[in-house]
Amino acid sequence: VSGPSRSVPSDESQRESPRVEAALGRLRSAGERVTPARLAVLRVVDAADVADEHLTAEQIGARVAAHEPAVHRATVYRTLTSLTGTGVLSHVHLGGTATVYHLAHPARAVPANADETGTATHGHAHVQCSSCGRVLDAPAGVLDDVARRLRDDLGFELDTSHAALLGTCAECAQG
């Protein structure tokens, strides 16, 4: 009765996106377990990534709850922490106080990016409007010169994609 293996595993096993697939692979190679909760979180984050959205832990929790009511909020927090630790996810600190997550891009991995917290790179810097909260991607490399200068002047190794810069977007600027 344990379920005859039909051709279509009718489950919730909608074919995973290649990115989620890759993330799962990295998870397994890291010796971590693949669970429904983790899968749900990865799907939500991936979908948001594709839509260029930046979600906070709370928002991710809400969306996960919508798809998988069985997954508890606390688990989402724990999952975000562990997946970030494994390097499957990474986060960016936005202006105000929010931290948003996204799939880590191991491909475009940055040279010296051995941040203990698994804090990684989205590949590019973000700027956020303090007025409307919108988050924009900064042109690639905008911070390269700054990084070089900080390294030369202070010996400080800048992580260009870990924190967003604040300011006012075009729309809010002139209304």
Added chain:
Amino acid sequence: VSGPSRSVPSDESQRESPRVEAALGRLRSAGERVTPARLAVLRVVDAADVADEHLTAEQIGARVAAHEPAVHRATVYRTLTSLTGTGVLSHVHLGGTATVYHLAHPARAVPANADETGTATHGHAHVQCSSCGRVLDAPAGVLDDVARRLRDDLGFELDTSHAALLGTCAECAQG
């Protein structure tokens, strides 16, 4: 018995630092009241400023409590908010999740710095080590080119001193 005016006003009226004095002046001109709570907060923030420390609301509350036990925590929060609104204080969002306060430097005021929240400028950018949490002052003008480019490319008006950049400091980098 109302207190003969001796040469030394033994009170807690330790002569105020010129910066606090200036802040009080600005407060009054703004039509705001000068109260013990506000004075206590200004003293704490000023002292930290001098010591190149960056304090969070919570830390400020703790120090205020040490000097003026009568001042309630809630009042400290309200005070930080109002003083920031008045432009007497300003804050910087650090990496993790903290917001630190300091006296606003009206002198070195920045041209177009009409941030609604009273979020102002310390005059320069900050960089924070994600490993040890230390906050360093960035060389003046490091973000000028970035600001220019963001304005040209995105019409985004960067507030160079509102958020700290993250990275790894020299000490933590090589141990």
Added chain:
DNA sequence: CTGCCTGCAAAGGATTTGCACTCAT
């Protein structure tokens, strides 16, 4: 005097943790 500011206390919201149980491996 007048009403801006405060103290107090309780509400709130987000994230964390202890514990026992379940399921991925």
Added chain:
DNA sequence: ATGAGTGCAAATCCTTTGCAGGCAG
């Protein structure tokens, strides 16, 4: 089978808010 992960619920932590009274101007 075994222990990494999880669900649940309670506990924290930080910050905010409603109200009545007090003090600055």
